[in-house]
Amino acid sequence: MWRCALPPLLRYPTVDELGARAAALVARHPGNARLRRAGLSRAGTPLWLLCVGHGSRQALVVAGPHANEPVGGATALRLAERALADPRLTEGADVTWNLLLCLDPDGLRRNEGWLRGPYTLDRYFRNFFRPGFLEQPEWLPDGAAAAALPETRALLDLHDELRPVFQCSLHGVDVGGGFVELTRDLPGLARRVARIAAGLGIPRELGPYDTLYWPNLGPAVYRIPPPSRGDLAAAITEAAVESTWYHPHRYGTVTAVVEAPMWGVAAVEDDSPPVDGSGILRTVSHGLRGDARLLEVLLARIRPYVSAVPDAARLLAPVEDYLLVCPGLADTWDPDVPDGARPLPLLSTGHLAALRIAGRRLALRTAGLLHQLVTRAGIDPAGALPELDRLIDEWCADYRDGCGARWIPVARQVEYQSRVVLAAFDLAARRASAPSRSGESGWGTEAAVPMHRE
Helix, strand or coil: CCCCCCCCCCCCCCHHHHHHHHHHHHHHCCCCEEEEEEEECCCCCEEEEEEECCCCEEEEEECCCCCCCCHHHHHHHHHHHHHHHCHHHCHHHCEEEEEECCCCHHHHHCCHHHHCCCCCHHHHHHCCCCCCHHHCCCEECCCHHHCCCHHHHHHHHHHHHHCCCEEEEEEEEEEECEEEEECCCCCCHHHHHHHHHHHHCCCECCCCHHHCCCCEEECCEEECCCCCCCCHHHHHHHCCCEECCCHHHHHCCEEEEEEEEEEECHHHHCCCCCCCHHHHHHHHHHHHHHHHHHHHHHHHHHHHHCCCCCCHHHHHHHHHHHHHHHHHHHHHHCCCCCCCCCCCCCCCHHHHHHHHHHHHHHHHHHHHHHHHHHHHHCCCCCCCHHHHHHHHHHHHHHHHHHCCCEECCHHHHHHHHHHHHHHHHHHHHHHHHCCCCCCCCCCCHHHCCCCCCC
16 A cells, blocks of 8 residues: 655655655564554545654654645654664653654645755745645644644644653754754753754754744754734744644643754854844845735736636635735834834844845745746736746845855755754753752653764
8 A cells, every 4th residue: 555665865755655654664663663643634634643662751743834844754754763773762761752744744745846856946936835824733823722723633632642741843944044943941952953053064043033032042042932912913923822832831841843944045154243234134124025015916916817726715825924924024124114112133144144035935935826826727817927937036046146045955954853853852851850949850860862973
């Protein structure tokens, strides 16, 4: 039933290949690996949970929460292989690894137009898909009790069943650098991330735009603030709503969100003061406003002709989300707009590079989704396709030539992400084994995982 012809780590695995590889691992290690269905997606696709080890403590790894970030599935398989090969990661730590291979398999299938390569920026953005904010399974905008997506319910049920000591959400940065977000501090993680990144030639993102106001726990490591109520735009850009990252917090869980870049940009690692920060901010904010206006005009021209496109609403939802947040972000970044309630912090050269990348990302994603709407319609009475092609080519060239974006091979992305996960797990295990303030022990000293040489 399962077939797998995927060369090791040469490209991203598809939904079907993830299941096939997991089944093959279980067949080779029937005593230490199990595969079970944790739920079903909206389209009826199984949500496969690969479990390795028999420890009483639980580690939960969630791959594929964002449909356009496929590195996590390959990383989950790599982690399973390492745990099966190294008993210190299972029996030695009294831990079971629970690896959810893809939280949004339906969305991942929609990315198969670029998933198999060749990996070029224009191919990626012309075939990009990520659902609208309200259809992303990690977010709980109305709280856990009201969560309606079956993928979200399956993940929440796993939290309550496993009560994991460690949860890791595997994400990908399309253009930029790697970084980590934590719900609880893990002292020493920033140093380990720096060593791993340097060894693999992965730039660290020292000022991601979505962590702009978050506490910094060390270079490229950020503390996720507790969720708070806000408007939709704030929720989309700042993770201001309740999420599955914080849901298991009540069990003492440490959640780590590990971001691995696809195209690396060296400038995001530059912590020097900018030469002309205000000038750069003006260029970025004015550019974002101009790009958004162009895209709004194109959307208005296209909209009357795409109603017959199957599932057009799913493509339009993220377009409308991106266009919703663009004006507010441009105002926030513009030094000539009076400061609102949240003025910008002191920005480094790396911060400014990340903001430039983020503004362009919003425009390119929108243009790519509009391109798909027109091509799926099969006709272009609005004459929008040549303009969309021109914009996508121009903006991708800016990433390559203006930002210096360079492809990072899949094998290196996976190696980076898996090593960072293991480093975070090691520190979480040591944290859990340390005596609490009340004098009670956590896991006990036998639970600490030996340091991994990078």
